[in-house]
Amino acid sequence: xxxxxxxxxxxxxxxxxxxxxxxxxxxxxxxxxxxxxxxxxxxxxxxxxxxxxxxxxxxxxxxxxxxxxxxxxxxxxxxxxxxxxxxxxxxxxxxxxxxxxxxxxxxxxxxxxxxxxxxxxxxxxxxxxxxxxxxxxxxxxxxxxxxxxxxxxxxxxxxxxxxxxxxxxxxxxxxxxxxxxxxxxxxxxxxxxxxxxxxxxxxxxxxxxxxxxxxxxxxxxxxxxxxxxxxxxxxxxxxxxxxxxxxxxxxxxxxxxxxxxxxxxxxxxxxxxxxxxxxxxxxxxxxxxxxxxxxxxxxxxxxxxxxxxxxxxxxxxxxxxxxxxxxxxxxxxxxxxxxxxxxxxxxxxxxxxxxxxxxxxxxxxxxxxxxxxxxxxxxxxxxxxxxxxxxxxxxxxxxxxxxxxxxxxxxxxxxxxxxxxxxxxxxxxxxxxxxxxxxxxxxxxxxxxxxxxxxxxxxxxxxxxxxxxx
Amino acid sequence: xxxxxxxxxxxxxxxxxxxxxxxxxxxxxxxxxxxxxxxxxxxxxxxxxxxxxxxxxxxxxxxxxxxxxxxxxxxxxxxxxxxxxxxxxxxxxxxxxxxxxxxxxxxxxxxxxxxxxxxxxxxxxxxxxxxxxxxxxxxxxxxxxxxxxxxxxxxxxxxxxxxxxxxxxxxxxxxxxxxxxxxxxxxxxxxxxxxxxxxxxxxxxxxxxxxxxxxxxxxxxxxxxxxxxxxxxxxxxxxxxxxxxxxxxxxxxxxxxxxxxxxxxxxxxxxxxxxxxxxxxxxxxxxxxxxxxxxxxxxxxxxxxxxxxxxxxxxxxxxxxxxxxxxxxxxxxxxxxxxxxxxxxxxxxxxxxxxxxxxxxxxxxxxxxxxxxxxxxxxxxxxxxxxxxxxxxxxxxxxxxxxxxxxxxxxxxxxxxxxxxxxxxxxxxxxxxxxxxxxxxxxxxxxxxxxxxxxxxxxxxxxx
Numbered sequence: 011x012x013x014x015x016x017x018x019x020x021x022x023x024x025x026x027x028x029x030x031x032x033x034x035x036x037x038x039x040x041x042x043x044x045x046x047x048x049x050x051x052x053x054x055x056x057x058x059x060x061x062x063x064x065x066x067x068x069x070x071x072x073x074x075x076x077x078x079x080x081x082x083x084x085x086x087x088x089x090x091x092x093x094x095x096x097x098x099x100x101x102x103x104x105x106x107x108x109x110x111x112x113x114x115x116x117x118x119x120x121x122x123x124x125x126x127x128x129x130x131x132x133x134x135x136x137x138x139x140x141x142x143x144x145x146x147x148x149x150x151x152x153x154x155x156x157x158x159x160x161x162x163x164x165x166x167x168x169x170x171x172x173x174x175x176x177x178x179x180x181x182x183x184x185x186x187x188x189x190x191x192x193x194x195x196x197x198x199x200x201x202x203x204x205x206x207x208x209x210x211x212x213x214x215x216x217x218x219x220x221x222x223x224x225x226x227x228x229x230x231x232x233x234x235x236x237x238x239x240x241x242x243x244x245x246x247x248x249x250x251x252x253x254x255x256x257x258x259x260x261x262x263x264x265x266x267x268x269x270x271x272x273x274x275x276x277x278x279x280x281x282x283x284x285x286x287x288x289x290x291x292x293x294x295x296x297x298x299x300x301x302x303x304x305x306x307x308x309x310x311x312x313x314x315x316x317x318x319x320x321x322x323x324x325x326x327x328x329x330x331x332x333x334x335x336x337x338x339x340x341x342x343x344x345x346x347x348x349x350x351x352x353x354x355x356x357x358x359x360x361x362x363x364x365x366x367x368x369x370x371x372x373x374x375x376x377x378x379x380x381x382x383x384x385x386x387x388x389x390x391x392x393x394x395x396x397x398x399x400x401x402x403x404x405x406x407x408x409x410x411x412x413x414x415x416x417x418x419x420x421x422x423x424x425x426x427x428x429x430x431x432x433x434x435x436x437x438x439x440x441x442x443x444x445x446x447x448x449x450x451x452x453x454x455x456x457x458x459x460x461x462x463x464x465x466x467x468x469x470x471x472x473x474x475x476x477x478x479x480x
Numbered sequence: 481x482x483x484x485x486x487x488x489x490x491x492x493x494x495x496x497x498x499x500x501x502x503x504x505x506x507x508x509x510x511x512x513x514x515x516x517x518x519x520x521x522x523x524x525x526x527x528x529x530x531x532x533x534x535x536x537x538x539x540x541x542x543x544x545x546x547x548x549x550x551x552x553x554x555x556x557x558x559x560x561x562x563x564x565x566x567x568x569x570x571x572x573x574x575x576x577x578x579x580x581x582x583x584x585x586x587x588x589x590x591x592x593x594x595x596x597x598x599x600x601x602x603x604x605x606x607x608x609x610x611x612x613x614x615x616x617x618x619x620x621x622x623x624x625x626x627x628x629x630x631x632x633x634x635x636x637x638x639x640x641x642x643x644x645x646x647x648x649x650x651x652x653x654x655x656x657x658x659x660x661x662x663x664x665x666x667x668x669x670x671x672x673x674x675x676x677x678x679x680x681x682x683x684x685x686x687x688x689x690x691x692x693x694x695x696x697x698x699x700x701x702x703x704x705x706x707x708x709x710x711x712x713x714x715x716x717x718x719x720x721x722x723x724x725x726x727x728x729x730x731x732x733x734x735x736x737x738x739x740x741x742x743x744x745x746x747x748x749x750x751x752x753x754x755x756x757x758x759x760x761x762x763x764x765x766x767x768x769x770x771x772x773x774x775x776x777x778x779x780x781x782x783x784x785x786x787x788x789x790x791x792x793x794x795x796x797x798x799x800x801x802x803x804x805x806x807x808x809x810x811x812x813x814x815x816x817x818x819x820x821x822x823x824x825x826x827x828x829x830x831x832x833x834x835x836x837x838x839x840x841x842x843x844x845x846x847x848x849x850x851x852x853x854x855x856x857x858x859x860x861x862x863x864x865x866x867x868x869x870x871x872x873x874x875x876x877x878x879x880x881x882x883x884x885x886x887x888x889x890x891x892x893x894x895x896x897x898x899x900x901x902x903x904x905x906x907x908x909x910x911x912x913x914x915x916x917x918x919x920x921x922x923x924x925x926x927x928x929x930x931x932x933x934x935x936x937x938x939x940x941x942x943x944x
Contacts, residue, residue, distance in 0.1 A: 043820075045822070047822065049736075049739065049740050050740060050741070053543070053544065054544065054545075055544060055545040055546070055547065055822065056543070056544075056545075056546050056547075057546070057547040057548075057549070057822060058547075058548065059548060059549075059564060060547075060548070060549040060820050061548075061549065061550050061551065061557075061560065061561075062534070062549075062550075062551040062820060063551060064530065064532070064551060066530075076523075079525065080526070081527070082528055082530070082531070083530035083531065083532075084530060084531035084532075085530075085531065085532055085533060085534070085551040085552055086531055086533070086552070091531070094531070095531065098528050098531075101526075101601075101602055102525075102526040102527070102528065102602060104602070105524065105526055105602040105603060105606050106523075106524050106525050106526055107523055107524045108523045108525075109522050109523055161740055161741070161742040161863065162740050162742065164921075192921050192922060192923075194742065194863070196742065196863065205744065205864070205865075206863060206864075207863060207864045208742065208861070208863040208864065212921075212922050237864070242940065245709050245710035245711075245942075246709075275522060275523075276520075276623065276624050276660070277623055277624075277662060278623070278660075278662065278667065359820070361530075362529075362530040362532070363527075364525075364527070399859045399861075399866075399868045399892075400857065400858075400859040400868060400870075402856070402857055402870060402944075404669075404888065406660060406667045406669050407667045407668070407669065407887075407888070408667075409887065409888045409943075409944065410944065411870075411888075411889075411890050411942065411943055411944025412859070412868050412870065412890050412892075412944055413859070413866065413867075413868035413890060413892040414892075415861075430864070430866075431866060431892055431893065431894075431940070432892060432940055432942070433709070433868075433889075433890045433892050433940065433941065433942030433943070433944060434942065435889075435890060435942055435943040435944035436943060440665070441664065441665020441666060442665065443665075444665070444666070475706070475709050475942060475943045476709070476942065477709035477710055477890075477892070477940050477941055477942025477943070478709075478710065478940060479710075479711055479940065
């Protein structure tokens, strides 16, 4: 049933039919989404409203060895639909096993997450007008730039009312907005010069901010031109500077793979007190970064998000838990139960999948390395990686790497000619005593930048293997 | 296909009513069912695909295509979509029909299988998973074995105002056993995966022997060397060959990139781009393959499209719009991830056709280099003509022999340079099609398959 016809939040509409089924939890979403797709500098298609209203019911049943957990999601709010949903969840719980009998659902009093800025009022009230305005500004920003053009793109606005309730008395909810931008910026080649090339922009924000395009578009054009001029690097081990956009593709996956309750259950989580990184680095998980896509007042079990320390000057401090894994280790949930979250990126409709413990915004604390210029000076000779095609870290082994989409040589402590092609990679996070990207840090910058889902200064790594032509 | 059939009347009448205001209207309705299980010895979970029922309407307006999607196939939901589109059409009426020829196909087909799986419930799946879990016991250092079994029935009904009606029901079955070895904090992992369109018989593709082999490989990877870096002779295993085909002439030949003037391949259509031993195909009608479809999401029948024929780039993948813009015919490659996602030109099953060499001949021909095995992913740059392909592991090739195991690596380079370096393709005995997924940009993932035999070439590789 469409979201426009019912006033009550999605999760709360089904609770009456769950009496006698305790313990249970319902996660609901009422979603409106609008999209504008571009082909070149023209609108190719408009989409919206994409109207989805759905819920997921989880039930928890005692078993011989722990708890059977069953869940099932549906868009059917009729009494028959809810009944069928509960039946499927009960059947799954009958055969499922989780090795803990302690399931402490948060009560209503525990779910005061407070205010976190995650809702753009203008976007919420006027989504299509906001998108139209943004797209007009985007197209306008390329007018007069004869050497550059938009080659493709989309702008997508998602407006969600999330609601969560459970049999312990929790009834909470919040509204949030997300604006996603995906565009290709093309730099044209002259007849004698290198062929055309593109720089890809993939950004996600809680707000839509057309005013920023005045700064961002020239930056994107410069990157596109550098991709066009770039050449593969030399082969060898060399100092590497990694800014936030590159770290965003690496850190959430490796910390999610090793610093969570499931990793502990697999015997792969580090022990508190173990040194896994240089003392130069402190890494936090922060679910309350204003306007960050992973921020929210509460996690998807209704527990307030907080700031947690994962690595304190290189030493393991805390792991991240949901309610279930916290119960297995006689500890408290850290407010890190997220649905549809992978590597720090969230699906735009999340009620389909059960929650699992995963990081929120990975935040690297500013270090003593100085400005970005000073970090590059400290590298002396090496490479600065602006964008990796797909770093795709292995959450188990910590190995990461991929093609250099855009980078720069560092010569005599300054950025020099652009790099395009070749590979860079290594081990991001290794067991205590083994070398990794995080043990080989030479400097941590002092200026923090944000690239979803990471907030971090640039990191200077002493040496990483680079694969190139020569 | 009960629920879609039940809703067909309402969908049809909504299309008819909207057709009074627009020269072309289409709708795609979807209903998903299935079951998946995950067992690792400590915990077991079952997940039934959400009870998602929904529809996406696409109409041609004075401003181009507009879409509205709703969850629910009930009358109020469909009326909501209809009302939203009527408001758009009132403001932006279309006076001309959209470019291209609409489908008028009438197709009704379900996955044929002698052993249906759609009656497999939690209890039977649990029993199968427990059996599979035991297959890796006895291999030392294995910290964890995870067994995943799933089936998913995707039912889609396409109707348009030109009279097309395509009702299809596709059942995808997949099994995976992943083994993780742990020693002093070091981790090695490998897996065996088999997925295809069909029924219970698909599960036979994962055997105790393959599971044990994966466990032994996971253990061996604990001591694998780091791979070499730089420009090397590379021998791609069938799964890595598949990623090469998918990333190079799959994404590169999606004709929406031609229309956007962002494909380096477009000017090369009809020209030689590689050696005669190289033929690359996209085939949505490949019976039983993971990405088999009967009709695409614009109602065009699935088909086999040759992209590279004996080294010559001869074909591209089209939807209605790109075919109209480029004077071609739709190739049955218009696909949506689901009814909430937009349609794009997408691949189906994309592969390098078998050649005439044997694996041993290719290793000997390579002399020194690296064998890349177990592809894990890739990325393409349609504008710049670059690709990246990643492999979970590999072996060194030294003096014409396969020697030491090496850990994960990435291959990077320009497609045309890579093609020029292709020196050999092994035969049909090595041919494998995988069962993965693919996105368009960073989103819109859908089932996709890629494959081929062994392929010998040269490229830049590095640790990854």
